[in-house]
Amino acid sequence: MLIVKRIDEFNEAKSKLKGTIGFIPTMGALHDGHLSLIRKSIEENEFTIVSIFVNPTQFLQGEDLKSYPRREEADTRICDLAGVDILFIPAVKQMYGDDELSIGAPARRGYILDGAKRAGHFDGMLQIVMKLLNLANPTKAYFGKKDTQQLLLISQMVDSYFMDVEIMPCEIIREPSGLAMSSRNLYLNQEQKDRALALSKSLQKATQMVLSHEMDAKYIIEEMNKILIGVDSIEYIAITDRGLKQIESVVVGNTVILVAAWVGQTRLIDNIWI
Numbered sequence: 001m002l003i004v005k006r007i008d009e010f011n012e013a014k015s016k017l018k019g020t021i022g023f024i025p026t027m028g029a030l031h032d033g034h035l036s037l038i039r040k041s042i043e044e045n046e047f048t049i050v051s052i053f054v055n056p057t058q059f060l061q062g063e064d065l066k067s068y069p070r071r072e073e074a075d076t077r078i079c080d081l082a083g084v085d086i087l088f089i090p091a092v093k094q095m096y097g098d099d100e101l102s103i104g105a106p107a108r109r110g111y112i113l114d115g116a117k118r119a120g121h122f123d124g125m126l127q128i129v130m131k132l133l134n135l136a137n138p139t140k141a142y143f144g145k146k147d148t149q150q151l152l153l154i155s156q157m158v159d160s161y162f163m164d165v166e167i168m169p170c171e172i173i174r175e176p177s178g179l180a181m182s183s184r185n186l187y188l189n190q191e192q193k194d195r196a197l198a199l200s201k202s203l204q205k206a207t208q209m210v211l212s213h214e215m216d217a218k219y220i221i222e223e224m225n226k227i228l229i230g231v232d233s234i235e236y237i238a239i240t241d242r243g244l245k246q247i248e249s250v251v252v253g254n255t256v257i258l259v260a261a262w263v264g265q266t267r268l269i270d271n272i273w274i
């Protein structure tokens, strides 16, 4: 595996890859969720590129940019063992100049749900994903459904800017307990991890209700609220279509149920596509 830190090195390494390229952009602290994206890319492409970059522009003032877990050595080993061809780990100065143009997330989809409390987060996320996709120029890029809003916004950006890459949505990977894997789970102690299970349990409850033909969104949300009693605060529970429009009734095949909640100082999100 080639590890590159500078853009010129990256471009040179990339120019030697003749064949299809799968790309997985990450912020590091890799877990089995990331590994599942890497494996899928290796299966589906001749070459796989992973980037690790904790992107400052997607963190708001007061968020966890400084404390975000950084595990370069372990991440490098994981990528190498998994069979990644190029690992790109740029410094902030490689990725940003001092007077950057910005990309704005769409006014509705970018400022609801996670974008409501984290206004501007998706602008920064799209800005870096645009840069990384332009650099890696992959055939396919892999993103987890855990960040459904992110995934949908990236797909929208790729369509709107006629970018030549296939966005591959990948299933959420869960711990045996049901907790959705996330780098931020590293912030949780055991007691908090136990309480965090309320998120996946509330989604299981919603799924069971739908399986029993209960489609009323308001009622499902009420029942989910009861299960989420153990978290410190609920930021939102939402039932939307696959375009993130709130809906009154679940439509199987075109619904996402999403939840965001705080456990201690950690903000957790989870969702299920119905």
Ligand code: PAF
Pocket: 025, 026, 027, 053, 055, 058, 125, 128, 129, 147, 150
């Ligand atoms: O999901 C993430 O890890 C980040 O938001 C991403 C897509 C790598 C952009 O920084």
